[in-house]
Amino acid sequence: xxxxxxxxGTPLNDHKYSIVVDRKGPYMVYGRPPMKQxxxxxxxxxxxxxxRDGIEFDxxxxxxxxxxxxxxxxxxxxxxxxxxxxxxxxxxxxNIPLLDNADVFDGPELELTDNEKYCAFARFCDAYGKVxxxxxxxxxxxxxxxxxxEANYCPAGRLKAWDKEKGEFIENRLTPSLVLLEDPQExxxxxxxxxxxxxxxxxxxxKYELRNRVTxxxxxxxSNKPFCDGTHASxxxxxxxxxxxGEAKR
Numbered sequence: 001x002x003x004x005x006x007x008x009g010t011p012l013n014d015h016k017y018s019i020v021v022d023r024k025g026p027y028m029v030y031g032r033p034p035m036k037q038x039x040x041x042x043x044x045x046x047x048x049x050x051x052r053d054g055i056e057f058d059x060x061x062x063x064x065x066x067x068x069x070x071x072x073x074x075x076x077x078x079x080x081x082x083x084x085x086x087x088x089x090x091x092x093x094x095n096i097p098l099l100d101n102a103d104v105f106d107g108p109e110l111e112l113t114d115n116e117k118y119c120a121f122a123r124f125c126d127a128y129g130k131v132x133x134x135x136x137x138x139x140x141x142x143x144x145x146x147x148x149x150e151a152n153y154c155p156a157g158r159l160k161a162w163d164k165e166k167g168e169f170i171e172n173r174l175t176p177s178l179v180l181l182e183d184p185q186e187x188x189x190x191x192x193x194x195x196x197x198x199x200x201x202x203x204x205x206x207k208y209e210l211r212n213r214v215t216x217x218x219x220x221x222x223s224n225k226p227f228c229d230g231t232h233a234s235x236x237x238x239x240x241x242x243x244x245x246g247e248a249k250r
Contacts, residue, residue: 004207005097009160009171010197011212017176019194019216021202021226024089026065026078027216033198035059035076035178037241040122042185048123048153054182055242066192070220075239076180076192087220091202093227097209098157107138110147110170111162120191120215121230122181124153131159155181155193156228157213171212180241181215183232189239191215191228200226 006012017031029035037054057076065078071085072078082089102113112135125131129143131150137143151159152172161170174196181190194200194214201207208214208226215228219237222229231237 002207004199005209007098007157007209007211009169009212010210011173013176013197015197015199017198019198019200020063021068021091021200021216022065023091023203025068025082027068027192027226028063028065029059029178030063032059032062032064033176033178035180037180037182038193039182039184040190043127045128046185047127048185049127050153051179054180066218068217068220068226070218070237073240075189075241076218085220089225091206091225093208093224095206095208098211099160102160105132105135107135107147109144109164110135110138111164112147112151113160113162115158117224117229118156118158118215118227119230120154120156120158120181120228121186121233122153122155122183122190125150125159127153135161155179155191155213156215157211174212180218180239182241186233186236187238188233188236189218189241190232192218202226 017033020028036056038051040048041050041052043049066076067078069082069087071081098115102115105112134143134147148161148170151161176196176198179193181193183190216226217228219232221231
């Protein structure tokens with residue numbers, strides 16, 4: 001069986017947690033990892049800057065099935081709606097290591113890798129100057145700190161900062177957990193943010209690259225399944241969970 005590739009900077013845990021993508025149905029989550037809701041919070045300039053915690057979930061079943069078609073009436077859990085709703089469950093991602101097809105933006109102290117195909121449209125890359133411009137000024141302390149921060153806040157791992165002197169990626173060590181992202185500014189619900197190197201397979205034995213930051217599609221409409229490609233924002237996907245002020249969002 002083909003070995004799983006591991007992206008540089010990914011923590012190697014004991015892997016008591018795992019996710020299996022049903023090729024025709026939900027995400028099967030094993031090991032009862034911590035799972036919570038998080039809201040994208042804007043800065044004073046109206047761009048994404050931080051996360052704020054919402055509901056925490058106690059996963060009682062093992063495994064637990066999480067919706068990936070977008071049609072469940074019991075989000076984030078699967079209720080069988082994938083059997084009757086009109087959606088395409090095809091797993092179209094090529095499973096080539098993300099960095100293999102990434103563009104590289106060079107700066108004096110840092111390099112920035114960027115694979116736009118995995119963009120989850122969280123927009124942390126725009127805070128206080130676009131990260132692609134900031135990396136070009138990375139010999140300036142503030143620009144360097146912002147480059148590293150904006151790259152690390154990208155939930156999809158599309159962006160990664162490389163320390164040229166040390167010869168290594170600057171990657172925050174994330175605890176293995178699941179996050180249901182919510183985007184109040186865009187008035188939509190976002191992807192399933194898989195953090196801390198949780199292995200992801202499919203039901204036919206495909207072993208997806210192990211990464212520190214991964215976003216999986218929850219709206220059912222991504223063209224890069226099982227990964228998010230930001231389509232949730234254009235279709236205004238809403239999961240119906242409580243919103244930022246406690247109100248149901250639909």
